[in-house]
Amino acid sequence: MYDDLKQRAIDLGKTASSSDIIFDALRDAIISGSLKAGESIRQEYIAKIFNVSRIPVREALKRLESQGLVRNERYKGAIVSSPNKEEIREIYEIRLLLEPNIIRYAVQNMSKGTLRIASECLDKLAAEQDSSKWGELNRQFHEALYRDAGRPIHLKIVNDSIDRIDSYIRAQLNLSGGMEKAHEEHMAILEACEAGDVEKAYELTVSHIKDSYSTVMTHLGHTGAMLD
Amino acid sequence: MYDDLKQRAIDLGKTASSSDIIFDALRDAIISGSLKAGESIRQEYIAKIFNVSRIPVREALKRLESQGLVRNERYKGAIVSSPNKEEIREIYEIRLLLEPNIIRYAVQNMSKGTLRIASECLDKLAAEQDSSKWGELNRQFHEALYRDAGRPIHLKIVNDSIDRIDSYIRAQLNLSGGMEKAHEEHMAILEACEAGDVEKAYELTVSHIKDSYSTVMTHLGHTGAMLD
DNA sequence: ATATTGCATATTGGATCCAATTTAAAATAT
DNA sequence: ATATTTTAAATTGGATCCAATATGCAATAT
Structure with a gap:
């Protein structure tokens, strides 16, 4: 019983974390071309857009890097990378x-x-x-x-x-x-x-x-x- | 000229971040089997081992997840995952x-x-x-x-x-x-x-x-x- | 004028603190 | 005794603050 309520609860529980939301958004921005190759991604700027701190932004950038969509250089930041x-x-x-x-x-x-x-x-x-x-x-x-x-x-x-x-x-x-x-x-x-x-x-x-x-x-x- | 100095400078510049070091260490621990499948990875515990805060640990865990080595569940943490x-x-x-x-x-x-x-x-x-x-x-x-x-x-x-x-x-x-x-x-x-x-x-x-x-x-x- | 150095600002990496959620145990009701 | 509710501890997610590094500009020297 309460099957549908439970399902809603599960769905609620699966609400994405800020980091996940930002990851998806940045990914979409990169593959759609609104963030172009070579462009640098400022953590603070992204954080302000989503009204969050830089922490989840950084986690998203790390994940984007391991997917090959950006290149992170220490103390320099993330750059949208495009394959040669x-x-x-x-x-x-x-x-x-x-x-x-x-x-x-x-x-x-x-x-x-x-x-x-x-x-x-x-x-x-x-x-x-x-x-x-x-x-x-x-x-x-x-x-x-x-x-x-x-x-x-x-x-x-x-x-x-x-x-x-x-x-x-x-x-x-x-x-x-x-x-x-x-x-x-x-x-x-x-x-x-x-x-x-x-x-x-x-x-x-x-x-x-x-x-x-x-x-x-x-x-x-x-x-x-x-x-x- | 200064060739050896330049090499040293490059090496210095490439010092890995805490997050990178922890990523490598956890990866090695997982593939070597000292962290076994199903085991949960407590952020605080790892952080203490490396004398750092939980921030770089979390970044490492995110990267391990996108590599398929752990599964992150929100508010529950990371679990070493093994393929069926x-x-x-x-x-x-x-x-x-x-x-x-x-x-x-x-x-x-x-x-x-x-x-x-x-x-x-x-x-x-x-x-x-x-x-x-x-x-x-x-x-x-x-x-x-x-x-x-x-x-x-x-x-x-x-x-x-x-x-x-x-x-x-x-x-x-x-x-x-x-x-x-x-x-x-x-x-x-x-x-x-x-x-x-x-x-x-x-x-x-x-x-x-x-x-x-x-x-x-x-x-x-x-x-x-x-x-x- | 050009190159080099010193300094101020911007930006990232990480530490500490607080909030949200889970988990497990204790308390209560049936 | 068992099931349910309450509550406290543990744990993660995120915000804020500080430290480390890079970058750009002014000051200085040649």
Whole structure:
């Protein structure tokens, strides 16, 4: 009895700490690009915004550092860090190793509900023009597709990896035809999932990631080698 | 000029913060097993040991959490966390995806110096019987082999992954013949590296990881499926 | 004028203190 | 005796204050 009250109590108990709230907010600010690479993050400034002391801000900055989103230098503070070309390549290499395998596991266990959620994401994506909202929907789409894989650790690595290159991905989407191309690839992947075609979903995911990489690198004026 | 003074100055500037020192110490304590899974870490207790306040301890705990080594629950504190069987499997899956590729890149760029360092590690390993020192040397060996791959992000993921299962690996080594078998595999991998045989090093690394997984799982009383 | 030194300000790292919450034991009721 | 409520101690989260370091500007020397 009192089940719903207990649930509310649990939810209340899980209210995030200041440090968690600030971590999320700073993370969003960085990946959305409102905090740009190289910019320094003043603890006092962030603390004033959230009406808190610098303590939870510092804890958030430490966590952001271990996620690779900022660089903390002692007595100098935190600087928003952005991967260079080698790091971007490495992140794409990692995505290329993990994500196709994730989708393979996912397709084998994909529920009707998941397919519906992914399909709804795709509908919204078709209508969306703003690249930053598009980016968020894009994440939701991939998370839906990957959910049934039952590989939370893989997912955390992939999500953290995407965080680090998100601003580049958004820039790439704004290129002519960027969103259209991604959208077509998404539809093809979803179709393969609906058909239960594991290997096709795998191959399409490989191509999707490789395409994203080459577009991002071209945008950065790089004309060198693609991913294996 | 002033070269040695400059080096000293750089070293001085890099003195670790209390938070960093405590992070390293707690991490070592966890992966060495002196802090056991499920044990709770009292901030005040750690702070007293290091003669500092609880502030740097808390920052260290936050970082340990984002590395998956502890679980922080609000107002309850930090608990040393250990992966369950599904998580162990997932971690091995990730290692199986990343490490063979790392060694592939590494062999293509491996220097004489690196081969010598790896060989020295192996010599020490041959003489070592204590599983916890063995574990540390084992790490050094793999880090040497992977160094020339030029894939620092891959390496961080792999090292963090190994941290999380380190206690299981050590337990596995203590099984009858555990160290001997691993040692033979290590020698074979090093030989392939010295011969510049990329694909052989790749395959041996795959087998090495699969063997480690099956031994660990057998030790946990699991008789189910091996890795793909 | 330029380079170097000294000083004031800004900023971060850490210590101490207080508030919020949990936990376990004591008190009370059934 | 058992279950519930009350209460006190332990513990964590956060605010405020102080110390350590960096940074920028003025003063000085060459």
